[in-house]
Amino acid sequence: MAKTPARPAPRRTAFLTTVFRKRLMAFSGIVFMVYLLLHMYGNTHYFEGEIAFDHYSYWLRTLLQPLLPYSGLLWILRVVLLACLVIHAGCAFDLWLRNRRARGSDRYAVKKPGADYFASRYAMRTMRWGGVILLLFIIFHILQLTTLHITPGGHYEHGRAYMNMYYGFQLWWVWLVYAVALVALCLHVWHGVWSALQTLGAVRGTTIPFIRLVAFVVAFALFIGFLTVPTAILLGLTEPPMDAVEYATRAAEAGIGSSH
Numbered sequence: 001m002a003k004t005p006a007r008p009a010p011r012r013t014a015f016l017t018t019v020f021r022k023r024l025m026a027f028s029g030i031v032f033m034v035y036l037l038l039h040m041y042g043n044t045h046y047f048e049g050e051i052a053f054d055h056y057s058y059w060l061r062t063l064l065q066p067l068l069p070y071s072g073l074l075w076i077l078r079v080v081l082l083a084c085l086v087i088h089a090g091c092a093f094d095l096w097l098r099n100r101r102a103r104g105s106d107r108y109a110v111k112k113p114g115a116d117y118f119a120s121r122y123a124m125r126t127m128r129w130g131g132v133i134l135l136l137f138i139i140f141h142i143l144q145l146t147t148l149h150i151t152p153g154g155h156y157e158h159g160r161a162y163m164n165m166y167y168g169f170q171l172w173w174v175w176l177v178y179a180v181a182l183v184a185l186c187l188h189v190w191h192g193v194w195s196a197l198q199t200l201g202a203v204r205g206t207t208i209p210f211i212r213l214v215a216f217v218v219a220f221a222l223f224i225g226f227l228t229v230p231t232a233i234l235l236g237l238t239e240p241p242m243d244a245v246e247y248a249t250r251a252a253e254a255g256i257g258s259s260h
């Protein structure tokens with residue numbers, strides 16, 4: 001009897017490979033990190049006072065006008081960031097599912113718990129839970145400071161970013177929410193930079209100490225840089241916001257428009 005030819009193994013497109021997903025995670029993570037470094041730097045304008053800070057926020061919305069409409073560039077940035085977030089979290093979830101499926105029957109096998117085993121399990125768990133905390137934080141953060149649906153500490157106003165932050169960070173628990181999120185961010189970035197550079201092939205014997213240092217410096221800089229402004233506000237080291245009349249005059253002098 002003629003033998004039936006062996007069925008060819010299903011071809012996996014490059015799209016579906018684990019390596020491709022890890023690369024997508026690395027690229028989207030890097031885009032996010034560049035955004036965060038710029039965001040952190042932007043926040044330091046807070047120390048220049050209310051008009052300077054709100055002017056910076058207004059400038060972000062009027063960039064490339066009239067080529068783009070009001071807030072045009074900001075909307076492009078939002079779409080890019082959202083796409084990166086969906087790709088990053090989607091790939092992470094998918095890789096976790098694959099990992100679980102692959103371990104399936106092996107789940108009850110005796111593991112050899114060496115130091116490396118515990119270190120990598122710890123890092124993986126931190127990444128997973130850190131990622132979930134960050135996702136929840138981003139939702140809270142946008143509802144508080146962009147859409148102003150959550151307004152702890154007072155009445156917020158569109159266009160008065162300085163005042164909104166000032167009232168928010170008078171409350172210790174708001175500061176704590178940010179501090180916890182920033183710890184999660186710091187740990188996530190610390191391990192994430194390392195993982196991303198490994199995926200992209202930059203980690204080799206001689207580069208390891210340097211890459212470890214870069215990962216630590218970036219993570220720590222984000223933590224300190226972001227936490228400085230909320231801490232200064234909580235400790236009463238920044239000027240309170242102006243009253244409505246004075247603000248209207250000073251904002252008009254600085255050319256801060258009112259459309260939002």
Ligand code: HEM
Binds near residue numbers: 229
């Ligand atoms: C102490 C830390 C932070 C402060 C004080 C802060 C402050 C702000 C403010 C004032 C805005 C609104 C800007 C505007 O509408 O003009 C904003 C927007 C935003 N922030 Fe933060 N931020 C902090 C940390 C973070 C972190 C850690 C992330 C991400 C993990 C983040 C992601 C975003 C995003 C995605 C937006 C929305 C941009 C938009 O659509 O307008 N921020 N932030």
